[in-house]
Amino acid sequence: MTATPRTALTIAGSDSGGGAGIQADLRTFFACGVHGLTALTAVTVQNSVGVSGFTEIPPEVVTAQIDAVANDMGVDAAKTGMLATAEIISAVASAVDAADIGRNRRIPFVVDPVAASMHGDPLLRAEALEAIRTELLPKATLVAPNLDEVRLLTGIDVRNAEDSRKAAEALLDFGPQWVLVKGGHLSGDSRCVDLLFDGTHIVTFDGPRYDTPHTHGGGDTLASAITAHLAKGLGVPDAVAAGKKFIERCVAESYALGAGVGPVSPFWRLRPESVQDRSQDR
Ligand SMILES: Nc1ncnc2c1ncn2[C@@H]1O[C@H](COP(=O)(O)OP(=O)(O)O)[C@@H](O)[C@H]1O
Numbered sequence: 001m002t003a004t005p006r007t008a009l010t011i012a013g014s015d016s017g018g019g020a021g022i023q024a025d026l027r028t029f030f031a032c033g034v035h036g037l038t039a040l041t042a043v044t045v046q047n048s049v050g051v052s053g054f055t056e057i058p059p060e061v062v063t064a065q066i067d068a069v070a071n072d073m074g075v076d077a078a079k080t081g082m083l084a085t086a087e088i089i090s091a092v093a094s095a096v097d098a099a100d101i102g103r104n105r106r107i108p109f110v111v112d113p114v115a116a117s118m119h120g121d122p123l124l125r126a127e128a129l130e131a132i133r134t135e136l137l138p139k140a141t142l143v144a145p146n147l148d149e150v151r152l153l154t155g156i157d158v159r160n161a162e163d164s165r166k167a168a169e170a171l172l173d174f175g176p177q178w179v180l181v182k183g184g185h186l187s188g189d190s191r192c193v194d195l196l197f198d199g200t201h202i203v204t205f206d207g208p209r210y211d212t213p214h215t216h217g218g219g220d221t222l223a224s225a226i227t228a229h230l231a232k233g234l235g236v237p238d239a240v241a242a243g244k245k246f247i248e249r250c251v252a253e254s255y256a257l258g259a260g261v262g263p264v265s266p267f268w269r270l271r272p273e274s275v276q277d278r279s280q281d282r
């Protein structure tokens with residue numbers, strides 16, 4: 001009999017351009033060797049230049065998706081991405097409790113507090129931010145905001161490593177077990193430094209900054225790679241280390257697609273000859 005892989009659940013939105021959201025999560029889970037389960041929260045109309053709109057999935061359907069896979073297949077780790085509305089956030093908070101997902105529970109839970117796309121288009125209704133703070137962050141094993149999300153959640157404008165540490169402390173006050181402050185948006189820095197903190201242990205993940213505009217889906221890919229490694233039984237610092245290694249290769253090999261921002265690539269895990277270069281087509 002073939003081995004059954006561990007499972008990871010993503011609770012997130014669809015990106016029609018395939019670069020971010022549930023599409024990025026599923027291919028990252030696959031590349032990291034876990035079976036991906038999905039609870040879709042919203043359908044975005046999106047391409048490389050922006051998000052022109054989205055439709056939410058009814059909250060009870062989000063709950064039903066989580067219940068269905070948790071009860072039958074079992075979840076070894078879970079993550080959230082785009083949640084769109086306060087009603088969906090409340091539904092997710094109850095459903096993860098029921099499935100024994102969350103900090104101080106059996107199954108690790110990564111919260112990526114997605115608020116906007118990298119083009120600046122909103123993916124979360126403004127009034128839903130408070131629901132992320134009060135209903136989701138207390139349940140998170142790990143919350144992994146980028147610097148824009150840090151500013152929205154805490155009001156802190158991170159400009160250097162000292163600010164990152166202060167922001168991590170402020171985020172811990174909302175109740176997550178660990179905070180990962182991602183440094184990708186500190187564009188003046190020649191390194192890409194992410195800071196992990198649980199109130200006692202600080203770990204910095206210092207990597208090269210690749211000179212590319214094509215980083216669409218980077219945050220989703222990092223959070224999914226971390227979730228996959230948590231599903232495989234790693235502790236949070238080791239899972240983040242594995243996730244950071246994974247995303248570095250994905251950014252290093254990101255590609256242009258469409259007129260705007262191209263996606264980070266997990267194709268580096270495939271043999272080069274299995275991917276044909278589309279730019280040679282015309
Ligand atoms: N140009 C880059 N080169 C290397 N790593 C990057 C680059 N941009 C972002 N990263 C890494 O990708 C991950 C996502 O970062 P970030 O851009 O901060 O979040 P988001 O994609 O959610 O906006 C982080 O681990 C960050 O260090």
Ligand SMILES: Cc1ncc(COP(=O)(O)O)c(N)n1
Nearest residue numbers: 013014020021117118216217
């Ligand atoms: C459905 C969905 N989820 C998440 C993102 C964030 O990704 P990015 O910051 O790379 O635009 C997105 N654009 N779309």
